[in-house]
Amino acid sequence: MISLLQQFLIQTKRFWRLAETRLLFLALLVAVVAVTSVGFFTDRADRAMNVQATQLLGGDMVIVSTRPIDDSYMEEAEKRGLSTASTVSFRSMVSRGEKFQLAQVKAVSDKYPLHGEIETSAVSGGVTKATRIDTLADNEIIADNKLFVSLGTGAGDSVQLGKSQKVLAKIINKMPDQASNAFQFAPTLIMPLAQLPETGLLTAASRANYSFLFAGNEAQIDSFRSWLKPRLTRSEKIRTLEDGMPAIQQALQRGQRFLKMAALLAVILAGAGIALSSYSLTRHETSAVAVLKTMGASRWQVTKHYLSQLLIVALIAGIVGSILGFFIQFFLASYLQDFIGQELPSTGWMPVWVGLLTAQVLVIGFSAPHLLQLVKTAPVQILQRASSASKAPLLLPFISLSLSVLGLMWLQTADIKLSLYLLVAVMIALAVFWVCALLLLKLIRKLGERWHLPKANRRMALMVVVFGVGLFSLLLLTTLRSDLIDRWQASLPEGAPNHFLINIQPNEVQPLKELLAKDNTEAPIYPMVRGRLVEVNDKAISPYDAKYAENQRAQRLLTREFNLSASAEMPEGNMITAGKWFEKGAQSGFSMEQGIADNLGVKMGDKLTFDIAGQRIVETITSMRTVQWDSMKPNFFVLAAPQAFDNYPKTFITSIYLDESKPEVLPNLIKKFPSVTDIDISAILTQVRDLINKAAFAVQGIFLFTLVAGVVVLFAALQSQKALRRKELAILKSLGANRAYLRRNLILEFAMIGGLAGFLAAVLALIAGNVAAYQLFELTPQFNLGLIILGTALGAVLVSIAGYLNVRGLLSVVPVSLFR
Amino acid sequence: MTILMSNNSIVIESQNLSKSLPVSTGEKLHILNNISLVVEQGESVAITGTSGSGKTTLLGLLAGLDVPSEGKVSLLKKELTELDEDQRAALRLSKVGFVFQSFHLMDNLTALENVMLPLELDRQSGLKLPEIRQRASEALNQVGLGERLTHLPTQLSGGEQQRVALARAFVTKPSVLFADEPTGNLDSNTGDEIIELLFAMQKESNTTLVLVTHDDDLAEKCQTHYKLVNGVLAL
Known part of the structure; x- marks a missing residue:
């Protein structure tokens, strides 16, 4: 040898x-x-x-459901050595004196979040510190600055939440899970899960979203996922990084x-x-x-x-x-x-x-x-x-x-x-x-x-x-x-839009444009109509059709409402892959995003029927587009000819860049247009x-x-x-x-x-x-x-x-x- | 025409050996025609001829490096035409030695390593590395290069390189040695020294020598001298 x-x-x-x-x-x-x-x-x-992406998610794996989730999942996860946390979120009114604001309440367990941190400050724009839920006192809650602004409160003030009085302790500046909640209209309020019963807000009939968060090493997560998958009920879904964060x-x-x-x-x-x-x-x-x-x-x-x-x-x-x-x-x-x-x-x-x-x-x-x-x-x-x-x-x-x-x-x-x-x-x-x-x-x-x-x-x-x-x-x-x-x-250049303004009423479009122009902020304002796709080529379709049996994305798309819009100009970052963009004065036709068309199995020339609050709009697909989803600008799966939605109920949407050195611009804007909701995406932008x-x-x-x-x-x-x-x-x-x-x-x-x-x-x-x-x-x-x-x-x-x-x-x- | 003999001392025997190659016109170029010869153990044989007479081709056939178009050739009692390439190689292993005009030493191996090579190839011999090294250095000593063991071929003169080649050829104590123009690349003095050494070693080990050369003086030093003219052998 x-x-x-x-x-x-x-x-x-x-x-x-x-x-x-x-x-x-x-x-x-x-x-x-x-x-x-x-x-x-x-x-x-x-x-x-x-790691960064899991921080956005708050854990390595998340189960979400519209019903309370089986506790046995949690027990099994803990047996396997995974860290766990749970959250329940729902909307509720928060009041202080005469002022009311609808808030997105998120009741979270002590260990939330498993990855990333909740960053808070005592005053708006103040020193930011990581805050742990278990450090909050018995009646303390924390919330977005928007809630403080709309209720006219400061840190340490009491507010009414359901049956109980709570102290708004700190302002949330950054928290996990923001990316997937970018389009949430109401300001977020976080409270310890233990305090939830005393508010009396959550009953069996309440509409709430439940989630379990899990964290562990890759092998643990993979094996737990395999254990979990066959046990999930129809309402329980595993959420991964791909969901809700296309950008x-x-x-x-x-x-x-x-x-x-x-x-x-x-x-x-x-x-x-x-x-x-x-x-x-x-x-x-x-x-x-x-x-x-x-x-x-x-x-x-x-x-x-x-x-x-x-x-x-x-x-x-x-x-x-x-x-x-x-x-x-x-x-x-x-x-x-x-x-x-x-x-x-x-x-x-x-x-x-x-x-x-x-x-x-x-x-x-x-x-x-x-x-x-x-x-x-x-x-x-x-x-x-x-x-x-x-x-x-x-x-x-x-x-x-x-x-x-x-x-x-x-x-x-x-x-x-x-x-x-x-x-x-x-x-x-x-x-x-x-x-x-x-x-x-x-x-x-x-x-x-x-x-x-x-x-x-x-x-x-x-x-x-x-x-x-x-x-x-x-x-x-x-x-x-x-x-x-x-x-x-x-x-994503410096100056890329960092705020979405939604719920703009038709009569506010012109004055808003003028106000923005004064601040040298110009952005296209798009109408937004919510409609459900009900027919393709005059034939009714449903998520339960056999052709979508294996296609979960198509099923999801067909159960929810699409945001439809109309535009004379093709939005920046879009590219035509088939057909032609609407010609000047065009009154009919749909321009469809290629990916969603492939998913739904529709093609050029197909006739689509959308149900918009009981009214129907029927148009033929005249072009296909690719969309740059990471542009941080309003993007739409379906765009119609400019005047298509003139007679339909609608709101408008735009995205603008607001300079952080001018903090007064946004409150002024909201004061002038009280129905407009602002969505701040600057934190997501920084992460991207x-x-x-x-x-x-x-x-x-x-x-x-x-x-x-x-x-x-x-x-x-x-x-x-x-x-x-x-x-x-x-x-x-x-x-x-x-x-x-x-x-x-x-x-x-x-x-x-x-x-x-x-x-x-x-x-x-x-x-x-x-x-x-x-x-x-x-x-x-x-x-x-x-x-x-x-x-x-x-x-x-x-x-x-x-x-x-x-x-x-x-x-x-x-x-x-x-x-x- | 040589008379075919059949006794135990025969080392090489060819019968009606022919070699032809196809040429572009579709015809055949006949290089060797009906060569029959016998070489006995310990005999030294020279084959001479002008350039292109086919003498190197004949050497290749006798040594089993190539196969004939027609005829038979046996080496060390084995019929070469019945063996495949690897079987012919196995026959040469340790029993046949070669000396070439261009020396053909491995330029990445030292003099000692070049001489060790044929012993290393022969796994059947069961020789251990120290023994192999010992025998190779003795062989180099014998050719007068005992002091140059670790030198690479590029560090040696032409004559020295051919001495290494001689040591390499004789280290296995072969039964037959084939030499192709062994002095062709050397000046006459060095060539003479090499030939002297070659014959001395051949005699000492009673090795059969088949030598191809265009030099008649050198050929005369062999016991038998064949002349190859237009692919036909004559004494």
């Missing part, structure tokens, strides 16, 4: 002496470092984002998709480096294999020797890469700490496994075809003067590469659809690169004769493809990155902005790894042709070429290769970037000439420098080496 291990170590030491092995190791190392650091980093960032969810998903894609490109780039190093290794080892075979080595012995060496190199790269990846992300995360202002969760082990597996998949998938070719080397080749690798069939490497790229993509994204989409894109890009490179080089060959340019050949075409693909990945990532970050920042900042930083960090991977590919490609180039230079020197001439030619050749590769890469990145931006991130396509210029220049400069540095040593080759 010891001798076997010793033998193995000796073999590895010998294998390491090959320059090609070291290059292969470097390429593998970069891939693993990229994958693991990205993995560690996204894992932690992901968890940080989730945050969309921002998160977009960020994660980008991170995954960035990591993936780094891996594919490294894969190209590995394929090139393996190719060089195969060429180098062809005569060694022939010698081994003449000495009596069997094919199996040769296979075993090279395969075990490759796998051990991959294992070492995997281990070293994981360690490096861990430290790099650690450095990034500690830098990120100031950004986030909160502790990042610790790392998991998963990225290490992914890193190790990636190295093995890369080495098997990208080296195996070369290895098989190597094993096939005939021993007689050693007697032939020009021993060369036998011609490889193309099918096997093609299948092996495609499968391993797909496998790696899947490993990174856990999304087979996205992986297939990217694989096809990579293949098309390669084919296009190859054809374009050949055509362009043909053109250059013609020009070259006139200008004495280096002779264009197939090797140059190969280099154009290799560099091109590398630069393509980098440029694609650059465009997407800046698009994504710009878009995020544009979607936090998330965006984190994700944007993560994106920048990961981009760096892809850049490093690209540089390694560049060197691997140059290295793979070094032997050939050495011979060429020796021949040219023997024919009388001097160093200056050779230098000029080399730099010119590299500049040509780089420029061409950069040009092609930029054009293709522009196309692919727009397609990806539209498909994956729902961004608007745009043309960027600057990218093409940048790509060409970057390619020429980068490849000239890297190429020249790589082959500089060869300029001193002595022609006599040809005879050795």
